[in-house]
Amino acid sequence: MDPEALWPTAERPRRGRPPAHSRAEITAEAVALADAEGLTAVTMRAVAARIGAGTMSLYSYVPNKETLLELMIDQVSGDHRMPREPSGDWRADLRQLAREQRALMRRHPWLPTALPARQTLGPNALTVLEYALAVLAPAGLDARARLETFTLLTGFVASHVSYELAQEQATVAAGRTSRDLLEAQARHLRSVATGDSYPHLAEALTAASQDSGDQEAFDRLLDRMIDGLTAAV
Missing domain, CATH: 1.10.357.10 (Tetracycline Repressor, domain 2)
Structure with missing residues (x-):
């Protein structure tokens, strides 16, 4: 997995019609599925079904399950409740x-x-x-x-x-x-x-x-x- 390709281009604009979904939406559905049923339940087919898309169309947003997992981990990492600055202690x-x-x-x-x-x-x-x-x-x-x-x-x-x-x-x-x-x-x-x-x-x-x-x-x-x-x- 190439991090330089993954993170800076997470939502690269595409020509033609606006995309029906986004990586953020797909990732959120994958996280919800994993929370409810466990990580093994997260498949490209299952996530595609949750957003009402075909399995193959999901690959235009996320190339594989490994990439989806990276996106899931990073999304929930954003839920950490931290102060802006350390207290010094x-x-x-x-x-x-x-x-x-x-x-x-x-x-x-x-x-x-x-x-x-x-x-x-x-x-x-x-x-x-x-x-x-x-x-x-x-x-x-x-x-x-x-x-x-x-x-x-x-x-x-x-x-x-x-x-x-x-x-x-x-x-x-x-x-x-x-x-x-x-x-x-x-x-x-x-x-x-x-x-x-x-x-x-x-x-x-x-x-x-x-x-x-x-x-x-x-x-x-x-x-x-x-x-x-x-x-x-």
């Missing part, structure tokens, strides 16, 4: 950005799976990246370390959200509530940790029982990630 700003990434990925559950396949950065993704690098500027990291730090942090958020979503899907498949399954898991682990065989597990379970929810667990792990990635400062 880089830890707080980075923490808030990671929490916003988590919220975005939960709104678009296909995004964690799509990100590793991304081949280029569109304008919305570049805006997020520029903001993240500005956030990390006061941290004392060099430019390459700032880029690597944000890349690794994004990977952590995507992995964490993937785990959360997988656990939620498992509860649906089991026909039980998440609370029911968590309580069953807790009873099982407490039963095997009552003896002397798993003293470290027993200690960990006691600490885990004090969590107030998923957000608290995410924030705790996030702080550890930030501490580890910026330990050289």
